[in-house]
Amino acid sequence: MNKKNFVYILECCDGTYYTGWTVNLEERLKVHNEGIGNKASKYTRSRRPVRLVYFEECESKSAALKREHAIKKLPREKKVQLINSKLIL
Structure with missing residues:
Protein backbone atom coordinates (compact mmCIF):
# COMPACT_ATOMS: atom_id res chain seq x y z
CA MET A 1 0.00 0.00 0.00
CA ASN A 2 1.34 3.42 -0.95
CA LYS A 3 1.84 6.05 1.72
CA LYS A 4 -0.15 9.23 1.42
CA ASN A 5 1.91 12.34 0.83
CA PHE A 6 0.75 15.73 2.02
CA VAL A 7 1.89 19.29 1.53
CA TYR A 8 0.80 21.61 4.33
CA ILE A 9 0.91 25.17 5.59
CA LEU A 10 1.25 26.04 9.26
CA GLU A 11 0.52 29.40 10.80
CA CYS A 12 3.08 30.25 13.45
CA CYS A 13 2.36 32.23 16.63
CA ASP A 14 3.97 35.32 15.06
CA GLY A 15 1.60 35.18 12.06
CA THR A 16 4.15 33.81 9.59
CA TYR A 17 3.56 30.73 7.46
CA TYR A 18 5.63 27.58 7.21
CA THR A 19 5.19 25.18 4.29
CA GLY A 20 6.31 21.55 4.34
CA TRP A 21 5.46 18.01 3.28
CA THR A 22 4.90 14.80 5.21
CA VAL A 23 3.37 11.34 5.10
CA ASN A 24 1.72 11.79 8.53
CA LEU A 25 0.07 15.16 9.19
CA GLU A 56 -3.58 18.85 0.30
CA GLU A 57 -2.90 15.25 -0.60
CA CYS A 58 -0.44 14.54 -3.42
CA GLU A 59 -0.03 11.41 -5.54
CA SER A 60 3.63 10.87 -4.67
CA LYS A 61 6.57 12.22 -2.69
CA SER A 62 7.85 13.83 -5.87
CA ALA A 63 4.53 15.58 -6.48
CA ALA A 64 4.40 16.75 -2.86
CA LEU A 65 7.94 18.17 -3.06
CA LYS A 66 7.13 20.01 -6.29
CA ARG A 67 3.93 21.43 -4.80
CA GLU A 68 5.78 22.44 -1.62
CA HIS A 69 8.34 24.30 -3.72
CA ALA A 70 5.61 26.04 -5.72
CA ILE A 71 3.78 27.15 -2.57
CA LYS A 72 6.99 28.42 -0.94
CA LYS A 73 7.55 30.67 -3.96
CA LEU A 74 4.11 32.28 -3.64
CA PRO A 75 3.85 35.75 -2.11
CA ARG A 76 2.06 35.91 1.24
CA GLU A 77 -1.19 37.22 -0.29
CA LYS A 78 -1.41 34.22 -2.64
CA LYS A 79 -0.80 31.87 0.30
CA VAL A 80 -3.65 33.56 2.18
CA GLN A 81 -5.92 33.06 -0.84
CA LEU A 82 -4.91 29.40 -1.02
CA ILE A 83 -5.59 28.94 2.70
CA ASN A 84 -8.96 30.68 2.44
CA SER A 85 -9.96 28.47 -0.49
CA LYS A 86 -9.83 25.41 1.78
CA LEU A 87 -10.69 26.75 5.20
CA ILE A 88 -9.93 24.27 7.99
CA LEU A 89 -12.06 24.73 11.10
Whole structure:
Protein backbone atom coordinates (compact mmCIF):
# COMPACT_ATOMS: atom_id res chain seq x y z
CA MET A 1 0.00 0.00 0.00
CA ASN A 2 1.34 3.42 -0.95
CA LYS A 3 1.84 6.05 1.72
CA LYS A 4 -0.15 9.23 1.42
CA ASN A 5 1.91 12.34 0.83
CA PHE A 6 0.75 15.73 2.02
CA VAL A 7 1.89 19.29 1.53
CA TYR A 8 0.80 21.61 4.33
CA ILE A 9 0.91 25.17 5.59
CA LEU A 10 1.25 26.04 9.26
CA GLU A 11 0.52 29.40 10.80
CA CYS A 12 3.08 30.25 13.45
CA CYS A 13 2.36 32.23 16.63
CA ASP A 14 3.97 35.32 15.06
CA GLY A 15 1.60 35.18 12.06
CA THR A 16 4.15 33.81 9.59
CA TYR A 17 3.56 30.73 7.46
CA TYR A 18 5.63 27.58 7.21
CA THR A 19 5.19 25.18 4.29
CA GLY A 20 6.31 21.55 4.34
CA TRP A 21 5.46 18.01 3.28
CA THR A 22 4.90 14.80 5.21
CA VAL A 23 3.37 11.34 5.10
CA ASN A 24 1.72 11.79 8.53
CA LEU A 25 0.07 15.16 9.19
CA GLU A 26 -0.90 14.48 12.79
CA GLU A 27 2.57 13.31 13.81
CA ARG A 28 4.31 16.11 11.91
CA LEU A 29 2.17 18.78 13.58
CA LYS A 30 2.99 17.24 16.96
CA VAL A 31 6.73 17.36 16.19
CA HIS A 32 6.49 21.00 15.08
CA ASN A 33 4.70 21.95 18.30
CA GLU A 34 7.02 19.98 20.58
CA GLY A 35 10.05 21.60 18.93
CA ILE A 36 12.49 18.95 20.10
CA GLY A 37 14.63 16.40 18.34
CA ASN A 38 16.34 16.40 14.99
CA LYS A 39 13.03 16.19 13.08
CA ALA A 40 11.79 19.52 14.44
CA SER A 41 12.01 22.47 12.07
CA LYS A 42 14.43 25.20 13.12
CA TYR A 43 11.97 27.77 11.75
CA THR A 44 8.95 26.64 13.75
CA ARG A 45 10.93 25.75 16.89
CA SER A 46 11.07 29.42 17.92
CA ARG A 47 7.57 30.24 16.63
CA ARG A 48 5.42 27.83 18.63
CA PRO A 49 2.64 27.04 18.90
CA VAL A 50 1.79 26.44 15.26
CA ARG A 51 -1.54 25.45 13.79
CA LEU A 52 -2.42 23.64 10.60
CA VAL A 53 -4.25 26.03 8.26
CA TYR A 54 -4.02 24.19 4.93
CA PHE A 55 -3.13 20.81 3.48
CA GLU A 56 -3.58 18.85 0.30
CA GLU A 57 -2.90 15.25 -0.60
CA CYS A 58 -0.44 14.54 -3.42
CA GLU A 59 -0.03 11.41 -5.54
CA SER A 60 3.63 10.87 -4.67
CA LYS A 61 6.57 12.22 -2.69
CA SER A 62 7.85 13.83 -5.87
CA ALA A 63 4.53 15.58 -6.48
CA ALA A 64 4.40 16.75 -2.86
CA LEU A 65 7.94 18.17 -3.06
CA LYS A 66 7.13 20.01 -6.29
CA ARG A 67 3.93 21.43 -4.80
CA GLU A 68 5.78 22.44 -1.62
CA HIS A 69 8.34 24.30 -3.72
CA ALA A 70 5.61 26.04 -5.72
CA ILE A 71 3.78 27.15 -2.57
CA LYS A 72 6.99 28.42 -0.94
CA LYS A 73 7.55 30.67 -3.96
CA LEU A 74 4.11 32.28 -3.64
CA PRO A 75 3.85 35.75 -2.11
CA ARG A 76 2.06 35.91 1.24
CA GLU A 77 -1.19 37.22 -0.29
CA LYS A 78 -1.41 34.22 -2.64
CA LYS A 79 -0.80 31.87 0.30
CA VAL A 80 -3.65 33.56 2.18
CA GLN A 81 -5.92 33.06 -0.84
CA LEU A 82 -4.91 29.40 -1.02
CA ILE A 83 -5.59 28.94 2.70
CA ASN A 84 -8.96 30.68 2.44
CA SER A 85 -9.96 28.47 -0.49
CA LYS A 86 -9.83 25.41 1.78
CA LEU A 87 -10.69 26.75 5.20
CA ILE A 88 -9.93 24.27 7.99
CA LEU A 89 -12.06 24.73 11.10
